[in-house]
Amino acid sequence: MPGLIDIAGLRKEYPMRGGAVQALRGVTLSVQAGEYIAIVGASGSGKSTLLYLLGMLVTPTAGQYRFDGKEVQTLSDVERSRLRGREIGFVFQSFHLLPQFTVLENVLLASRYCPPAREDPSRRALQLLERVGLSHRLEHHPAELSNGEMQRVAIARALLTDPRLLLADEPTGNLDERTGNEITALLEELNREGKTVILITHNPALAGRAARRIAIKDGQVAA
Amino acid sequence: MRPLGLWREAWRNLLLHRSRSALAILGIIFGVASVICMTSISEVARRDVTSRIERLGLRNVIVDSIKPQAVADEERRDTGASRIARYGVTRADLEVLKASLPQIETVLPIRILSQDLYAGLKKAEAAVAATTPDYPRVMEHAISRGRFLTAMDESRCLPVCVLGYETARALFPLEDPLDRFVKIGSLPFRVVGILSLKGQTGTGSALSNPDQTVFLPFSSSFARFGSLQIRVGQGSQEATQIEVHRTVLRVADRALLAPVAQATLNLMRKRHQAGDVEVSLPYALLEEHRRSERIFLWVMGSIAAISLLVGGIGIMNIMLANVAERRPEIGLRRALGATQGEVLRLFLGESILLCAVGGVLGLGAGIGLARAVGALAGWTVAFQPLTFPLGLAVAMLAGLLFGTLPARRAARLDPVLALRSE
Numbered sequence A: 001m002p003g004l005i006d007i008a009g010l011r012k013e014y015p016m017r018g019g020a021v022q023a024l025r026g027v028t029l030s031v032q033a034g035e036y037i038a039i040v041g042a043s044g045s046g047k048s049t050l051l052y053l054l055g056m057l058v059t060p061t062a063g064q065y066r067f068d069g070k071e072v073q074t075l076s077d078v079e080r081s082r083l084r085g086r087e088i089g090f091v092f093q094s095f096h097l098l099p100q101f102t103v104l105e106n107v108l109l110a111s112r113y114c115p116p117a118r119e120d121p122s123r124r125a126l127q128l129l130e131r132v133g134l135s136h137r138l139e140h141h142p143a144e145l146s147n148g149e150m151q152r153v154a155i156a157r158a159l160l161t162d163p164r165l166l167l168a169d170e171p172t173g174n175l176d177e178r179t180g181n182e183i184t185a186l187l188e189e190l191n192r193e194g195k196t197v198i199l200i201t202h203n204p205a206l207a208g209r210a211a212r213r214i215a216i217k218d219g220q221v222a223a
Numbered sequence B: 001m002r003p004l005g006l007w008r009e010a011w012r013n014l015l016l017h018r019s020r021s022a023l024a025i026l027g028i029i030f031g032v033a034s035v036i037c038m039t040s041i042s043e044v045a046r047r048d049v050t051s052r053i054e055r056l057g058l059r060n061v062i063v064d065s066i067k068p069q070a071v072a073d074e075e076r077r078d079t080g081a082s083r084i085a086r087y088g089v090t091r092a093d094l095e096v097l098k099a100s101l102p103q104i105e106t107v108l109p110i111r112i113l114s115q116d117l118y119a120g121l122k123k124a125e126a127a128v129a130a131t132t133p134d135y136p137r138v139m140e141h142a143i144s145r146g147r148f149l150t151a152m153d154e155s156r157c158l159p160v161c162v163l164g165y166e167t168a169r170a171l172f173p174l175e176d177p178l179d180r181f182v183k184i185g186s187l188p189f190r191v192v193g194i195l196s197l198k199g200q201t202g203t204g205s206a207l208s209n210p211d212q213t214v215f216l217p218f219s220s221s222f223a224r225f226g227s228l229q230i231r232v233g234q235g236s237q238e239a240t241q242i243e244v245h246r247t248v249l250r251v252a253d254r255a256l257l258a259p260v261a262q263a264t265l266n267l268m269r270k271r272h273q274a275g276d277v278e279v280s281l282p283y284a285l286l287e288e289h290r291r292s293e294r295i296f297l298w299v300m301g302s303i304a305a306i307s308l309l310v311g312g313i314g315i316m317n318i319m320l321a322n323v324a325e326r327r328p329e330i331g332l333r334r335a336l337g338a339t340q341g342e343v344l345r346l347f348l349g350e351s352i353l354l355c356a357v358g359g360v361l362g363l364g365a366g367i368g369l370a371r372a373v374g375a376l377a378g379w380t381v382a383f384q385p386l387t388f389p390l391g392l393a394v395a396m397l398a399g400l401l402f403g404t405l406p407a408r409r410a411a412r413l414d415p416v417l418a419l420r421s422e
């Protein structure tokens, strides 16, 4: 049965002066809609490369990638960007909130390129910010927030277009344990509501809570 | 609330680095300001020169008597001896011109006398010109009060005169000059009229300001002052005999100007082999002036282009710095679904907006600067309205041109690398 994501023989090579770096050496895996997956592995093993490949921000050197039945490699930059904007939400270790915008504007930025089809984006942004407990900080700038609050804003932003897939690259890497747990709980809750979540983590406890774990070693899926 | 549009977002991004943005547009401000300032000043100069030439009469051919090389050489040798220098257009020439060139409607002679003008004991800084009744019509100069010289004044060599506007004011600040007597040299002349204010005309020292001139009948100048003009220098006495300093030929139709000028030149070359006569066409002067004006515009345009180039390089520099600094933002926007084209447009929009702001400030600065220069130099400042939208458009074009490289760099950035750089 075809999943949300099907990749086969995916390779990624970074051409470097001293010879190409093999970041991924043939990865094959399927992800069903609604899964909660933790990617684990040593630093430099290729986890982020895999995640961004799934997020269509990296073009593979070889291999196949089918997202929701669409061959991603055959899409144009515009089609791929629109698909990414609508169907995939990103959460980063360092949040990536823009300092020139307020909390509300940062969340709304997600509708700048892919406006949600049905709902008014600002109403949805307000709902999401309320859900992550930040409705009282709408007009604040990111610099005035704590790390945990920034990550909540980033999650609200990732959810604005109501994507099916959430990709998180060490979302708790810059947070203390308690806040990290809160963020993880939020992601698990979103998964229970139907979002497919794939996250990279170094924290064995968090990885342990995931229903499925994928270990990456030297650019390959380890058994 | 909606997500911000391209321009408002670009504005906010620029405000993030206010002082950097402000410094970046200095070049553009100066570029546009100098364009506005230079065009307005050249516009002032153009209007001035053009009207001076036009006041000479665009339907006239001008024949001037000039000092021939031989006379000038002899003067320089300065032998101390007394001599008489005879040159220039004569009354006989006038008759020949009238007889042989029927296309000439009027032949107007002007003779300058080196005499002083007094009212009582008050001396006026004025040229003394002898001319015929045709003067006001040929030179398009209106009478303000009284009358001009008449045919009767001319035929009877009467001692009457007409004052230029400023001369009348200078000699008679309080009284009415009409019917009063002035002295030209030592001879009394009755004032019969005053000319209206005209303004400076073209070239030719003694003839350039008709407002500071007294006019007497052409015939009277010979009858009362003779045909020799004697100047006493150190140890020498110099006499010159110039019968007509300037002759203005009025033709009936502009189309006849060039042929009449050519025919006059041929005629005068034959009669004056010493090279003591010069023929000029105000109309041709105007054309020539327009040509040099076009060259001036090209030069000015190049200066403006260079300053905008420098300004544009400044913009490019700042935008490259912006792109480098905002790499994570670029990666994030790509993650949020921005295409390469949308990233390109964002940064291009920022550099165009930056230059537009610089352009608007430059317009203001240029207007202010031109006004200040005008106030200092005593000019009325004239702006060509077209320069405003043009200046702004050129500034924005510079933004587009010099923003392209940084914007393309932003668009081509590998989003993953961009998101990684922290």
Ligand SMILES: Nc1ncnc2c1ncn2[C@@H]1O[C@H](COP(=O)(O)OP(=O)(O)O)[C@@H](O)[C@H]1O
Residues within 6 Å of the ligand: A014, A016, A021, A022, A023, A041, A042, A043, A044, A045, A046, A047, A048, A049, A050, B414, B416, B417
């Ligand atoms: N843009 C890039 N250019 C060159 N090498 C890269 C690039 N991105 C990742 N790599 C290399 O690929 C390998 C995998 O990196 P990454 O996917 O970030 O691993 P991880 O996230 O597991 O730490 C590393 O050796 C890294 O140096």
Ligand SMILES: [Mg+2]
Residues within 6 Å of the ligand: A047, A048, A049
């Ligand atoms: Mg990583």
